[in-house]
Amino acid sequence: MAAETGLVFHPMDQFIVKPLFGDGPVMWYTPTNATLWMLLAVLCVVALFVLGTRGRAVIPTRLQSVAEVFYGFIYKMVEDVTGHDGVKYFPWIMTLFLFIFFSNMLALIPTAFAPTSHIAVTAVLGFGVFIAVTVIGFVKNGASFLGMFWMKEAPLFLRPVIAVIEVISYFVRPVSHSIRLAGNITAGHAVVKVFAAFAGIALIAPVSILAITAIYALEVLVAVIQAYVFTILTCVYLKDALHPAH
Amino acid sequence: MATETLADGMVQGGAAVGSCLGLDGSAIGMPQLCTDWMPNQIFWLLVALIAIYFFLSRIGLPRIGAVLAERQGTITNDLAAAEEMKLQAVAAERAYVEALERARADANKIVAEAKAEIQKDLDVALAKADAEISAKAAVSEARIADIRAGAVDAVTQVAKDTAKELVAALGGSPDARAVTAAVSARLKG
Numbered sequence: 001m002a003a004e005t006g007l008v009f010h011p012m013d014q015f016i017v018k019p020l021f022g023d024g025p026v027m028w029y030t031p032t033n034a035t036l037w038m039l040l041a042v043l044c045v046v047a048l049f050v051l052g053t054r055g056r057a058v059i060p061t062r063l064q065s066v067a068e069v070f071y072g073f074i075y076k077m078v079e080d081v082t083g084h085d086g087v088k089y090f091p092w093i094m095t096l097f098l099f100i101f102f103s104n105m106l107a108l109i110p111t112a113f114a115p116t117s118h119i120a121v122t123a124v125l126g127f128g129v130f131i132a133v134t135v136i137g138f139v140k141n142g143a144s145f146l147g148m149f150w151m152k153e154a155p156l157f158l159r160p161v162i163a164v165i166e167v168i169s170y171f172v173r174p175v176s177h178s179i180r181l182a183g184n185i186t187a188g189h190a191v192v193k194v195f196a197a198f199a200g201i202a203l204i205a206p207v208s209i210l211a212i213t214a215i216y217a218l219e220v221l222v223a224v225i226q227a228y229v230f231t232i233l234t235c236v237y238l239k240d241a242l243h244p245a246h
Numbered sequence: 247m248a249t250e251t252l253a254d255g256m257v258q259g260g261a262a263v264g265s266c267l268g269l270d271g272s273a274i275g276m277p278q279l280c281t282d283w284m285p286n287q288i289f290w291l292l293v294a295l296i297a298i299y300f301f302l303s304r305i306g307l308p309r310i311g312a313v314l315a316e317r318q319g320t321i322t323n324d325l326a327a328a329e330e331m332k333l334q335a336v337a338a339e340r341a342y343v344e345a346l347e348r349a350r351a352d353a354n355k356i357v358a359e360a361k362a363e364i365q366k367d368l369d370v371a372l373a374k375a376d377a378e379i380s381a382k383a384a385v386s387e388a389r390i391a392d393i394r395a396g397a398v399d400a401v402t403q404v405a406k407d408t409a410k411e412l413v414a415a416l417g418g419s420p421d422a423r424a425v426t427a428a429v430s431a432r433l434k435g
Contacts, residue, residue, distance in 0.1 A: 010272045010273070012272075012273045012275075012276055012277055013271075013272045013273050013277075015273065015276070015277040015278060016266075016267065016272075016273050016277045017277065017280070017283040017286060017287065025282075026282060026283050026286050027285075027286065028285035028286050028288075028289045029286075029289065030286055031290075032283075032286055032287075032290070034283075034286065034287050034290055035286075035290040038290050038291060038293075038294040039290075039294060039297075041294060041298075042294050042297045042298055042301075045298050045301060045302070045306075046301050048306075049301060049302060049305070049306030049307070049309075049310070050301055050305050050306055053305075053306060053309045053310055053313070056309055056312065056313055057313070058313065058316055058317050058320055060313070064310075064313075067306070067310060068310055068313070068314065071307065071310045071311075071314070072314075090307070091299060091302050091303040091307055092299065094302055094307065095295060095298045095299045095302055096295075098298060098302070099294060099295060099298055115287070115291070117278065118277075118278050118283075118287055119278045119279070120278075120283070120284040120287040120288055120291075121287050121288075121291050124288050124291055124292070125291075182278065186276075186278060
C-alpha cells in the first residue's frame with residue numbers, strides 16, 4: 001500500500017477500526033466505527049421487525065410484508081434442512097442471517113465500514129456456530145454423536161481413514177465458514193477501492209467508474225448470497241448435530 | 247480521516263502508531279489481522295447479536311408468527327365459508343331449475359287445456375254450422391224439386407193444350423180424354 005504521487009492506493013484503509021470520538025486507543029469497550037455499523041444493523045432489524053410489524057395486520061403493510069418474507073424464507077430453510085426439531089433454533093439462525101445480511105448491505109453504502117469483513121467478527125460467528133452445534137450434538141445424541149465420523153456404509157478397512165478425514169473436515173468447518181464470509185466481503189470492497197483510485201486519472205476514469213458500477217452490482221449479489229450461504233451452512237451443521245446418522 | 251493529508255511522501259511503516267497503523271494513518275498489512283482491535287469488535291458483535299436476538303425472539307418473530315397463523319386461520323375460514331356458499335349457490339340453482347321446469351310444465355298444461363276448450367267450442371260451432379248448412383240445403387232441394395215438378399206439369403199441360411189445338415186446327419174433333427191419354431203416353435215414352 002505504498003503512497004505515491006498521483007495514484008494513491010489505500011484499499012485496506014476502509015477496514016481500519018477507529019474510535020468514534022477522539023483519537024484514543026481502541027479498548028474493548030470503546031465505541032468505534034465497528035460499533036456504529038453493527039448497531040445500525042441492529043436498528044435496521046428493529047425497524048423491520050419491531051416497527052414494521054407494529055400493526056400486526058392480517059393484510060400486511062409494505063414493511064410488514066418484507067419482514068414476513070424474511071421470516072418465511074429463513075423459517076422454511078430451517079424447517080427444510082434441519083427438520084421439525086430444528087425449528088426451536090430458528091430465532092438464533094434468524095439472528096445470524098439478519099446480522100450478516102444487514103451488515104453486508106449497510107457496508108455497501110459509500111464510506112461505510114464492513115463489520116463482516118473482519119475475521120474477528122466472522123470467526124466469532126463461525127466458531128460460535130461450531131461450538132453450539134457440537135454441544136447440541138453431544139447433548140442430543142450423547143456419545144453416539146461420534147458415529148457421524150464412523151461410516152457404516154464404507155468397507156471396514158476404509159472406515160478409519162474416512163473417520164480421520166471426517167474429523168479433519170469437521171474441524172475445518174468453522175474456519176472455512178468464517179473465512180468465506182470475511183474473504184468475500186473484504187475482496188469485494190478492496191477491489192472497489194482499487195478501481196476508485198484509478199478514477200483519479202482522467203483518461204481511465206470512465207472505464208474505472210464503469211468497473212466500479214459493475215463490481216458494486218456484483219457486491220450487492222455477494223452480500224445477499226454470503227448471508228444466505230452462511231445461514232444455510234449453519235442449518236446443515238445443525239442438521240448433522242440433530243440427526244448424526246447420515 | 248484527519249491523517250490522510252499526510253499521506254504524500256510518507257515512507258510506509260516508518261514509525262508505527264500501535265502495531266496496525268503507519269504514521270500516515272493507513273493500515274499496515276490487513277487491518278483484519280490486527281489483534282489490537284479484536285476485543286473491541288468481539289465485544290460489540292456480541293452486544294449486537296444479543297440485541298438482535300432479544301428484539302427478534304421477544305417481539306418480532308412471535309408477532310409475525312401470530313400474524314401468519316391468524317392469516318392462515320382467516321384463509322381457512324374464508325375458504326370454508328366460500329365452500330358453503332358454493333353449496334348454497336348450487337342448491338339455489340337446482341331450485342331455480344326445478345321451478346323453471348315446473349312452470350314450463352304448468353304452461354304446457356294450460357296451453358293444452360286452452361287448446362282442448364277451443365277445440366270443443368270449435369266442434370260445437372262446426373256441428374251447428376253443418377246442421378244449418380244441411381237444413382238449408384234440404385230446403386233448397388225441396389224447392390228445386392217443386393220447381394222441377396211444376397215445370398213438368400206445365401210442360402204436360404202445354405203439350406196437351408197444343409195437341410188439342412193442333413187436332414182442332416187439322417179439322418178433327420178432339421176428344422179431350424183421348425188426346426190427354428196420348429200425350430201422357432208420349433211423355434212417358
